[in-house]
Amino acid sequence: MFSLPLFKQSVKSNWVMWTAITAVMSVLCAQFAVLEMTQNLLFVIFYGMMTTILPAIYVLVTANKLIASQVDRGSMAYVLSTPVKRSAVTFTQIVFLVGSLVAMFGIETLLHLAVNSAKPITIATALGNSALPIKGELTSEMIVQVNLSALVVCIALAAVCFMFSSIFNSTKYSIGLSGTFIGVNILANMLSMFGSLGVSGLDKFKYLTICSFYDHQSILFSENDWITKMIFPAAIAIVALTIGSVVFKKKDLPL
Amino acid sequence: MPEIIKIENMTKDYGNGRGIFDFNISINEGEIYGLVGTNGSGKTTTMRHLMGFLAPDSGSCEIGGINCRQHPEVIMKRVGYVPGQIDFPDVGSGTNFLKIQAQYLGITDMSYTEKLIDLFKIDTSAPLKRMSKGMKQKMALVAAFMAKPDILLLDEPSTGLDPVMRDAMIELILEQKKRGATVFMSSHIFKELEDTCDKVTFIHNGRIINTIGRDIFDENMPKLYRVGFADEEQYLEFKKRTDLHIKSFNDKYKHLMAAVPVDAVNSFVRELADYNMRYVRYVPYSLEMYYKNEIENGGVL
Numbered sequence: 001m002f003s004l005p006l007f008k009q010s011v012k013s014n015w016v017m018w019t020a021i022t023a024v025m026s027v028l029c030a031q032f033a034v035l036e037m038t039q040n041l042l043f044v045i046f047y048g049m050m051t052t053i054l055p056a057i058y059v060l061v062t063a064n065k066l067i068a069s070q071v072d073r074g075s076m077a078y079v080l081s082t083p084v085k086r087s088a089v090t091f092t093q094i095v096f097l098v099g100s101l102v103a104m105f106g107i108e109t110l111l112h113l114a115v116n117s118a119k120p121i122t123i124a125t126a127l128g129n130s131a132l133p134i135k136g137e138l139t140s141e142m143i144v145q146v147n148l149s150a151l152v153v154c155i156a157l158a159a160v161c162f163m164f165s166s167i168f169n170s171t172k173y174s175i176g177l178s179g180t181f182i183g184v185n186i187l188a189n190m191l192s193m194f195g196s197l198g199v200s201g202l203d204k205f206k207y208l209t210i211c212s213f214y215d216h217q218s219i220l221f222s223e224n225d226w227i228t229k230m231i232f233p234a235a236i237a238i239v240a241l242t243i244g245s246v247v248f249k250k251k252d253l254p255l
Numbered sequence: 256m257p258e259i260i261k262i263e264n265m266t267k268d269y270g271n272g273r274g275i276f277d278f279n280i281s282i283n284e285g286e287i288y289g290l291v292g293t294n295g296s297g298k299t300t301t302m303r304h305l306m307g308f309l310a311p312d313s314g315s316c317e318i319g320g321i322n323c324r325q326h327p328e329v330i331m332k333r334v335g336y337v338p339g340q341i342d343f344p345d346v347g348s349g350t351n352f353l354k355i356q357a358q359y360l361g362i363t364d365m366s367y368t369e370k371l372i373d374l375f376k377i378d379t380s381a382p383l384k385r386m387s388k389g390m391k392q393k394m395a396l397v398a399a400f401m402a403k404p405d406i407l408l409l410d411e412p413s414t415g416l417d418p419v420m421r422d423a424m425i426e427l428i429l430e431q432k433k434r435g436a437t438v439f440m441s442s443h444i445f446k447e448l449e450d451t452c453d454k455v456t457f458i459h460n461g462r463i464i465n466t467i468g469r470d471i472f473d474e475n476m477p478k479l480y481r482v483g484f485a486d487e488e489q490y491l492e493f494k495k496r497t498d499l500h501i502k503s504f505n506d507k508y509k510h511l512m513a514a515v516p517v518d519a520v521n522s523f524v525r526e527l528a529d530y531n532m533r534y535v536r537y538v539p540y541s542l543e544m545y546y547k548n549e550i551e552n553g554g555v556l
Contacts, residue, residue, distance in 0.1 A: 005358035013345035065345070074340040078352075078398060081306065081336040082359035085328045253308040255338060 003084045003092045010096040014062050021058045022104045025050065026111045033115045040128035042121075043216055047146055048193055051108075052211050055101060055154040056182045060175075062100070063161035066093040067248065068174035077255035090166060090245040097158050101151060109147040113140050123220050134221065146216045149226045153214040156233035157182060159240035166244035169254055185209040210236060256283040259406065259437050260305065265314035267300055275300050275461045278314070282439060282454075287432050289452035290441040297461040298441035299339040302410045305439070306336055318406060335404035337412045339441075341391045349379035349386070349394055353401070360402040368401040374423055388415035396424060400431070407431060409440040413447055425450050477514040479544075480523070483533035484509045493530055499523065512538065 032038045032046040067090070070076040079089060120137045127134075161178040168174040188208035195203025206212040213233045218225035260282035268274045275297035282288045290298050303309045304316050307327025316323045318330045346352050353368060362368070372379055375393040386394065392415045399407060407428075413421045428438055428451050442448055448455055457464040479502060484490035490509040494501065497513065504511035510533075515523045527535065 003359070005355050008358075009344055009346055009355050012347065012351070070344065073342040074338060075342045075344045077306075077308075077336065077338040077340075078344060078356060079359070080308065080327070081331060081334065081338075081399075082356070083328045083331045084359060250310075252310060253303075255303065255306070255308045255340070 001085075001088055001091055002095065003079075003088050006079060006084060006089065006092045007096055009079075010066060010093060014065060014096075014100070017058060017061060018100050018104065021054050022107055025054045025104065026108045029108050029112050030115050033112055033121070034119055039121050039125050042126045042128075043220070044128050044193075044197070047150070047216050049190060051105075051147070051150040052153065052157075052189060052214065053186055055104060055150075056157050056186055058104070059097065059101070059154065059158035059161050060178050060182050063097060063158055063165045064171060064174050064178060066097060066162070066165060067244075068165040068168055069171050071169050071253055071255065072171045074255055076253065080253070080255065086249045087245060090248050094162065094241055094245070097162060098155055101154055101158060105147050105151045105154075109144060112143050112147075116140065116143060127220060138220075142219055145219045145226065149214050149216065149219065149230060152230045152237075153211055153233045156210055156213075156236040156240070157185065159237035159244075163240040163244035163247075166248040167251075169251075185211055256285055258282070259284045260288075260316075260318050260439060262301070262304070262316040263314050265301075265304060265311045265316055267304065267309060267311050272460065275304075275458075278463060280456060280463075280466075282437060284437055285432065285435050286453045287428065287438040287440070287451050289448035289455040290439070290458065291443065291445065291448055291455055292441075292458035293443060295460075296458045298458065299410055300461075301458075302336075302339065302408055302439075302441060305408055306334075333405040335399035335402060335407045337392075337395050337399045337407075337409045339410035339414075341388075341395050341414075343383040343391070343394070346383070348382055349377065352383055352394065353379060353397065356398050357401065362402055367403060368397065371397045371400055371427075374427065375420060389417060389420065392416055393420065396427075400427065403434075403436075405436055407436060407438045407440070409438065411442055412440055413442065413444060421447060477516045478520065479512055479538040480515055481510060481512045481534075481536045481538050482527065483535075485531040485533050489530050493527075497526065509533075 028046055028050055032042045038045075067076075070079075076089075080086065116138060117140070122137050123134050123142075124132045126138050160181055164177045164181070165174045168177075186209075188205040189211035191202045192204075192206035192209065192212065195201065195205060210233055213229045215226040215229050218229075258281055260280070262278050262280040265278040266274070266276050268276070273295070278297075278301065280288075280290075280301075290301060292298055300309065304311055305318060305323050307323045307325075307330065310324050319333065321329050323330060343352055344355070346355060353372075357363075357365060357368065375397065377390060377393050377397065379394075381390070383391070383394070392412075396412060399409070409428075412428075413424060416424060425447055428440070431438060432451075438451070440448070440452075452469075454466060454468050456466040477500070482493075484493065487509055490506075490511075494504060494511060499519070500514040502512040502514050513523070
């Protein structure tokens with residue numbers, strides 16, 4: 001079911017981008033959390049946008065490289081001419097894709113936890129609105145929950161890209177559709193955020209993006225909305241990964 | 256020898272007359288079997304079916320009694336494959352690639368791999384992306400042969416190889432036969448099929464035209480001789496008077512090719528003795544000639 005050599009091969013061909021994105025995300029996180037100038041943008045810019053945009057770029061490129069690009073170039077022949085099943089190929093690549101996202105968020109979360117315990121800030125500051133009637137400091141629990149919520153949405157984005165990558169034999173269709181999907185979701189998320197910051201009319205865009213299921217507000221206000229909202233991206237991820245795996249198992253491969 | 260590869264009434268229709276139609280091929284264990292055809296005739300499509308990459312529209316193919324499409328992973332334990340389209344996984348150097356490939360195949364003893372690398376004179380430390388076409392082809396050959404598989408499926412294995420390396424490859428294939436392996440290879444280069452194959456199937460536009468065995472080169476066939484005449488008068492006279500079947504001729508260069516039955520060689524030489532010749536040359540019958548003949552005369556095409 002799981003192929004270790006294939007996993008190693010995926011690590012070898014994707015570690016550069018993973019390292020770069022993880023580094024950028026971690027550094028940004030630390031910077032927003034530490035510097036007083038940027039502290040009040042921590043949840044607007046960093047947790048509002050960066051935790052979806054950066055992983056989205058990573059999954060767009062990586063999901064395509066894991067399946068479609070290898071089929072398109074023909075190098076998948078070297079994997080499938082060994083006793084590795086097609087279902088093991090998809091399973092292994094899914095483990096890599098999801099696992100690398102978990103690691104990415106894990107490193108960023110650990111860094112934020114360390115920074116936060118050294119230099120705690122209030123929730124009101126973090127939200128960039130000191131007039132809010134909300135008391136208390138940003139807790140470690142909240143940080144973990146926010147990242148978990150973001151991670152599940154990113155896994156859903158990754159799963160949809162992976163589905164396109166498994167369905168199409170040609171990179172141009174895989175990247176094209178994944179790119180459109182990611183683009184629409186990220187853009188709608190940004191527009192809806194301007195909406196929530198007071199630009200009227202733009203808040204309707206939240207219905208166009210699965211990033212809306214990532215709800216850091218409810219965590220900071222100690223509500224439980226974010227837990228129920230995680231069900232939807234999780235379901236999207238499971239459906240998309242299943243479709244991708246089934247199609248890849250059944251389709252004709254030009255190898 | 257028991258049958259090991261069986262293709263039965265296999266059809267894959269890509270539309271517009273492309274694809275393969277009603278293929279029947281049977282290969283016995285230990286045979287070297289060739290598949291020859293022009294570009295686009297269906298060689299690669301056939302190979303991909305045997306690898307389980309494609310599902311036939313109708314019919315089936317089996318290796319060792321196992322359906323290629325249903326359980327390719329079982330078959331792959333015994334098969335080495337050289338794909339027609341060569342591109343490697345993005346893993347850096349050739350050494351890295353072979354190391355990962357060995358892990359897939361469960362090879363721990365790399366001595367045979369080293370031997371193959373020496374044979375083909377490959378610098379495996381070079382990055383895969385910067386390798387030349389021939390170098391990539393040699394890497395692909397090493398990857399296919401390194402596990403000493405029972406069955407080898409080689410899709411145009413000599414593409415991009417220089418003549419010396421092609422000979423090395425032919426030697427290697429013959430070596431595999433000696434240890435009992437079955438080889439199924441496709442090519443449009445007749446020479447390498449002639450040197451290796453026990454049987455050859457000709458295909459054209461996705462249809463099987465004919466299958467011939469080694470016996471096509473048998474003693475009983477008329478031998479071909481090419482004769483160049485010194486002067487035109489004699490050339491024309493011989494052409495008119497001889498009872499032999501003239502396969503081809505060229506008036507400008509005053510030479511012709513005659514098919515001489517096995518028992519008529521002596522009389523042929525005696526007949527020629529009266530003529531003023533530039534040369535007489537025996538022309539070995541080759542698959543290439545057979546193929547040209549088939550295409551010229553074949554009603555199927």
